[in-house]
Amino acid sequence: DIQMTQSPSSLSASVGDRVTLTCRASQSIRSYLNWYQQKPGKAPKLLIYGASSLQSGVPSRFSGSGSGTDFTLTISSLQPEDFVTYYCQQSFSMPRTFGQGTKLEIK
Amino acid sequence: EVQLVESGGGLAQPGGFLRLSCEASGFIFNNYNMNWVRQAPGKGLEWVSYISPSSPASSHTIYYAASVKGRFTISRDNAKNSLYLQMNSLRDEDTAVYYCARQSNTGLYDMDVWGLGTTVIVSS
Numbered sequence: 671d672i673q674m675t676q677s678p679s680s681l682s683a684s685v686g687d688r689v690t691l692t693c694r695a696s697q698s699i700r701s702y703l704n705w706y707q708q709k710p711g712k713a714p715k716l717l718i719y720g721a722s723s724l725q726s727g728v729p730s731r732f733s734g735s736g737s738g739t740d741f742t743l744t745i746s747s748l749q750p751e752d753f754v755t756y757y758c759q760q761s762f763s764m765p766r767t768f769g770q771g772t773k774l775e776i777k
Numbered sequence: 778e779v780q781l782v783e784s785g786g787g788l789a790q791p792g793g794f795l796r797l798s799c800e801a802s803g804f805i806f807n808n809y810n811m812n813w814v815r816q817a818p819g820k821g822l823e824w825v826s827y828i829s830p831s832s833p834a835s836s837h838t839i840y841y842a843a844s845v846k847g848r849f850t851i852s853r854d855n856a857k858n859s860l861y862l863q864m865n866s867l868r869d870e871d872t873a874v875y876y877c878a879r880q881s882n883t884g885l886y887d888m889d890v891w892g893l894g895t896t897v898i899v900s901s
Contacts, residue, residue, distance in 0.1 A: 702885060716887055716891075719885050725887075761887055764827065765840065770821050
């Protein structure tokens with residue numbers, strides 16, 4: 671199975687900051703990497719698919735990059751509603767696997 | 778509106794069973810691969826199972842997580858726009874919110890539509 675490792679597990683930042691979240695795969699997954707946002711008590715929401723494609727309706731302050739084993743999710747200017755949890759997920763092979771999540775907290 | 782609505786969650790005893798359902802609307806259900814994903818209380822997301830849309834039923838491609846293989850069975854009824862998860866031999870560690878999720882048709886296998894989830898509690 672492909673293991674996905676996110677770092678950091680939590681991150682303190684302020685509104686307006688630019689932040690970068692990292693996700694690493696245990697083997698190459700080419701560009702089969704997706705990012706989800708989850709608000710407390712809610713279902714996950716797809717933000718980025720194929721490592722860098724922005725899902726329809728997602729604000730342009732979110733962007734993704736990377737290929738192979740190393741990926742990043744960048745939020746260019748944090749808004750109050752962005753302080754939630756983010757998960758990466760590989761869709762290269764079965765079983766699908768998620769990272770453990772990164773929780774964004776207000777500083 | 779594209780929508781997935783899960784049902785069937787509840788309280789079950791260890792060793793017991795439950796059947797979850799997910800009703801799809803707003804899109805052509807039998808054009809999409811479908812997944813179940815779960816989240817234990819306070820934990821991260823765990824993919825559970827996948828089924829392709831092919832019919833007849835014997836042609837479906839199906840995958841399971843190792844943690845549920847042999848105990849859970851995924852199925853679908855395209856005529857009813859519904860996805861199912863039969864959960865047998867339930868364990869405490871199966872306690873979670875269970876989401877159904879649509880695999881997109883981008884060719885990148887992301888999950889672009891999620892239901893609100895249904896809660897399963899396994900406890901004596």
